[in-house]
């Protein structure tokens with residue numbers, strides 16, 4: 328059995344983009360109802376074009392931060408971002424995924440408060 332210290336990340340960076348959608352009758356909207364799937368597609372395409380093969384972009388269901396969305400999280404950095412536009416996605420791509428810089432203006436602040444859903 329390996330210890331946590333001996334386990335290397337399979338990917339240099341692993342990005343989870345929430346694309347969760349909610350039924351129209353629900354008052355609370357999901358990130359997927361606010362354009363996150365297009366943002367995910369753009370991020371995947373641009374990461375591939377830039378040759379960031381060590382970066383993995385995945386869909387995620389609800390990440391529990393719906394009110395702040397649309398959101399994505401990057402591990403192992405545990406960097407949570409909100410994005411409002413493709414320009415925001417491009418900035419995260421260029422600075423965080425490309426150069427290892429956090430994009431302070433888009434980071435979510437505060438502790439994660441899990442949202443329990445039935």
Ligand code: FES
Nearest residue numbers: 345358390392393
């Ligand atoms: S729907 Fe995206 S965090 Fe909940």
